[in-house]
Amino acid sequence: MESEAKVEAVLSLGGGRRSMVGRERIALLEAVGVHGSITRAAQAVGLSYKAAWDALDAINNLMPRPAVLGRTGGAKGGGATLTEDGQALIAAFRLIEGKLGRAAARLSAGEVGDLADPFSLLWSLGMKTSARNAYRCRVRAVHPGAVSTEVELDLTESTSLTALVTRESVADLGIVPGREVMALIKASFVILAVGEECPAVSARNRIKGVVAAREDGPVSSEIVLDIGAGRSLTAVITRDGAEELALAPGRTAWALIKASHVILLVD
Structure with a gap:
């Protein structure tokens, strides 16, 4: 006799369209706390x-x-602290996971109540994107133009991020000052420069950071910048370029990003 199909609730929080936080990463946060x-x-x-x-x-x-502070320290590790926000994320995740588990049990039994489509409420949680950099930001200002609109975001308290989108997109997404959005940037769109002073370039976004990690492949290098406030930005450049710039942990570098390369999403 065949066993009955079982519906299991697997929670993944994505902050928009990117599935980033699931059971494994919550377990990792819990382990950092321990x-x-x-x-x-x-x-x-x-x-x-x-x-x-x-x-x-x-x-x-x-x-x-x-959610976590003090994560640097190399291969042998450094001290890491779970913040109050990290603790709140774990508690919220476990609470929602428990509720979803009970809901899944009801769905397995065919008890969906008066919900015509019980899965519609969870639609956005399973979406993914290939962008390496994904940030939840608050809209600081909107500057309409004749064709396109500049949307200024708070990337950190001291650093802004500007996206250039069409006027129609601003209206369709309901982008206004104060709204939270997701900003996506492909790592291959990030150009790096070195030096204490920002280079004179046409890129709208010039973000100062410190190299936190570098991983070399046969052709490309992945460079992670610490840009402050617990946030990082990842760039993928040629290995020859990484060598020429002498990019190594601790070195100051600038991430240069065209405003048109910043993609905005809303929940």
Whole structure:
């Protein structure tokens, strides 16, 4: 006799269209809270140090404030602290997961109540994007133009991010000052420069940071910049370019991004 199909609730919080925070990453956050170290937390949940670091960076970038602080320290790890926001995220996730589990049990039994489409409420949670950089930001200002509109975002308290979108998109998405949006930037769209002073370039976004990590491949290098407020920005450039700029952890660098390369999403 065949067993009956079972509906299981698997929660994944995406902050818009990107699925970023699921059970595994919540377990990683919990492990950071227990061990106070990324290295030991990674070992506890069965991840490599880099995979754990990347996961925590992604979570911090999506949060209004960091979930984890003090994550640097190299392969041997440094002290890591779970913030109040991180603790709140864990509690909220576990609460919602529990409710979804009970809802899934009802769906398995065919008890959907008066919801014509019970899955419509969860539509946005499963969407994904290939963009390496995803940030939840608040709209600071909207500057309409004849054809396109500049949307100024608060990337951090001290750093803004500008997106150039069509006037129709601004109206369709309901983008107004004070609204929260998701900003997506492909790592390959980020150009890097070095030096304490910002270079004279036409790119609208010039974001100062410090190289936090570098990983080289046969042709390309992935460079992660710490841009403050617990947020990071990732660029993928040629390995030759990384060598010429002498990009190494601790070096000051600038991320240069055209406003037209910033994609906006709304919940």
